[in-house]
Amino acid sequence: MYSVSVKNIVKNYGSVKAVDAVSFDVNKGELFGLIGPDGAGKTSVFRILTTLLLADSGTATVEGFDVVKDYRAIRNKVGYMPGRFSLYQDLTVEENLNFFATVFGTTLQENYVLIKDIYEQIKPFSSRRAGKLSGGMKQKLALCCALIHKPDVLFLDEPTTGVDVVSRKEFWDMLARLKQQQITIVVSTPYMDEANLCDRIALIQAGRIMSIDQPGHIVQSFPKQLFAAKADNIYKLLQDLRSDTDIESCYTFGEYLHFTLHAADSSEQGVAEIAGKYHPEGFEVKKVTPNIEDCFIRLMQAQQNKGTLKMTADE
Ligand SMILES: Nc1ncnc2c1ncn2[C@@H]1O[C@H](COP(=O)(O)OP(=O)(O)OP(=O)(O)O)[C@@H](O)[C@H]1O
Structure with missing residues (x-):
């Protein structure tokens, strides 16, 4: 049986x-x-799975329970950390924890083992109001509250949005430790770099899932050689390459442009010849390995172009 089935x-x-x-x-x-x-x-998917929102059609189960018929059972089985901070700002850290524990008919002590690692980090602030905590601390408290009744499945909606890089890393380390306790974790994030920390991912855009697989498999399925290039006037280079019929796809990626060619075999020299037609100053090009973000962009373009750009070579 799947833990979650949609x-x-x-x-x-x-x-x-x-x-x-x-x-x-x-x-x-x-x-x-x-x-x-x-x-x-x-x-919307999270709210449907945590029984807070009804779908127009389709079915879903969590731990074998139907999200519509068995909503009461599901509410005891899941922990939910909504995207926007959900704690009571005027209650202290300890009061928030006790409140959530009481709602679920448990106590902080009963499942202390599960939250110990995380709680120890916020314990020095146990008498501070939640509203006065830093973003990273709020996030840890919210995770403790979502875990207080020892859920089988944890739904975390954008838990690291707006949190500093160090706290993001700490948060993912905490998730790895929770996973060892056999808790199923469904987490959403807009940060593509966090995809690699998941066992499997679904890439979702405009309400549609574009791909579901292990992050490594998705990256490996990128069908073309990817190049990164830059020039003194990167905006002009973007326009020139986009207008060139040899270029299949071109987009900005940090300080570089990332692009693929229509030709199956392509080299830096071939690219330099194409770009040379536009006399870019300070032109540099190199081969690069695609990451999840490149795959996401390619899948999104394929969706928008209704299939003129393929994700896999044999499509
Ligand atoms: N109650 C609502 N009424 C009208 N439109 C809504 C409502 N809730 C969500 N939407 C729209 O539905 C789409 C999906 O929203 P949803 O919140 O599920 O996406 P998301 O990926 O979680 O994004 P975000 O991080 O911005 O919340 C968006 O276009 C959003 O504007």
Whole structure:
């Protein structure tokens, strides 16, 4: 039995198609990531799975329970950390924990082992109001509150958004330790670099899942040689390469442009010849290995172009 199973879920808000026939399964004890930008539909999926929102159509189960019929059972089985800070700002750290424990008919002591590692880090601030904590500390407290009743499945909606890099790293280390306790974790993030920390990911855009696999497999399925180039006038280079018929796809990527060619075999020299037509000053080009973000962009372009750009070579 899957820990989470989603089949053809659709959710519209008026004319906005927020979730468009989404299906995926999560194994027990898996760390599964929903990766996508703002507005991709991640929160709607989480709210449907935590029984806070009804889907228009489709079915979903959590630990074998139906999200509509068995909503009461599910609420005891899951821990949910919503995207926006959900704690009581005027209550202290300890009061927040005790409040959530009471709601679930448990105590801080009963499941202390589960939250010990995380709680120890916020314990020095136990009498501080939640509203006065730093972003990283709030996030740790929210995670403790979501874990207080020892859930089988943990839903974390963008837990690291707006949190500093060090706290983000610490948070993912905490998730790795929770995973060892056999808790299934479904986490959403707009940060593509966090995808690699998941066992499997679903790349979601405009309510549709574009790919589900292990992050390494998704990267390996990138079908073309990827190049990175820059020039003194990068904006002009972008326009020139985009207009060139030899270039399949070109987009900005940090201080570089990332691009692929239509030709199956391509070299830096071939690229330099194409770019040379536009006489770019300070031109540099190198081969690069694609990462999840490159795959996401390619899949998104394929979706928008309705298939003129393929993700895999044999499509
Ligand atoms: N209650 C609502 N009424 C109308 N539109 C909504 C509502 N909730 C979400 N939407 C729209 O549905 C789409 C998906 O939103 P959702 O919050 O599920 O995505 P998300 O990936 O979690 O993004 P975000 O991080 O911005 O919340 C967006 O276009 C959003 O504006």
